[in-house]
Amino acid sequence: GLGLQPLGDLAGDLPEIRTAFGSIGGWDWLLSLLNSTGDSLELQQHGVRLLAQLCKGGAFGEAHAARVGQTLEQALRRSNNDPRLLYWGLWAVQQLHGVNSLLANLKASSEPSVVMSTLKSLGCLTWGQGDGAGPEHAPAVIEATLQAMRTHQDNRDVLDHGVFVLGKLAAYSMSHDMQGVQHLEEAVSAAASGLIQLLSATVGQSEMVRSVLEAIAEILDSCSGFPTGPPAH
Numbered sequence: 001g002l003g004l005q006p007l008g009d010l011a012g013d014l015p016e017i018r019t020a021f022g023s024i025g026g027w028d029w030l031l032s033l034l035n036s037t038g039d040s041l042e043l044q045q046h047g048v049r050l051l052a053q054l055c056k057g058g059a060f061g062e063a064h065a066a067r068v069g070q071t072l073e074q075a076l077r078r079s080n081n082d083p084r085l086l087y088w089g090l091w092a093v094q095q096l097h098g099v100n101s102l103l104a105n106l107k108a109s110s111e112p113s114v115v116m117s118t119l120k121s122l123g124c125l126t127w128g129q130g131d132g133a134g135p136e137h138a139p140a141v142i143e144a145t146l147q148a149m150r151t152h153q154d155n156r157d158v159l160d161h162g163v164f165v166l167g168k169l170a171a172y173s174m175s176h177d178m179q180g181v182q183h184l185e186e187a188v189s190a191a192a193s194g195l196i197q198l199l200s201a202t203v204g205q206s207e208m209v210r211s212v213l214e215a216i217a218e219i220l221d222s223c224s225g226f227p228t229g230p231p232a233h
Helices: 004-013 015-023 026-036 041-054 061-078 083-097 099-108 112-124 135-151 156-174 184-201 206-222
Strands: none
Touching (some): 004 041, 026 041, 083 099, 156 184
């Protein structure tokens, strides 16, 4: 892979590597490489992973956003949405354009593999810590996730990733002042309700039940600072 894998590791861990890469014209080299080696899936996978790591910041990726988007689109089309390429490609898009880019993708696609990878990317976001994903984005993400789960209710992988997103995001939202963010309280209630409905619908499916219960437990853990039980007299 022309050293792309170790370079991707370094770029992911060290901001100075990303900056150096962008300063010496590395973007032109990487994008040209990806566009000229479409017949090698392994090289494309390592290249798109490196591209996603560079998009974490410091590599001047914003100046190449249009070319990055075109290159990713071509790579995904050539690979028939290879799951690994799709995951890193979506992550790169989110880093460049924010969480709304993933939402647009989730709403626009009817392909289960694309929906699953988009949910996986949403689940990997570090909410509230610089990924362009704060409490103000939570209501739209929860709504889109619930819609995707309803549309693909017979797809176990979509449901699994959707459950993880709902649990993580509802728990994150509960740790904030929900009154200060429009529709956040309603969204958290919808997420909890969706999880409970799924729990009722999947009785007998032990793995799914466990996933849903873990998501609910995560939400409850986030409520540990709130008063429980009847008020003291």
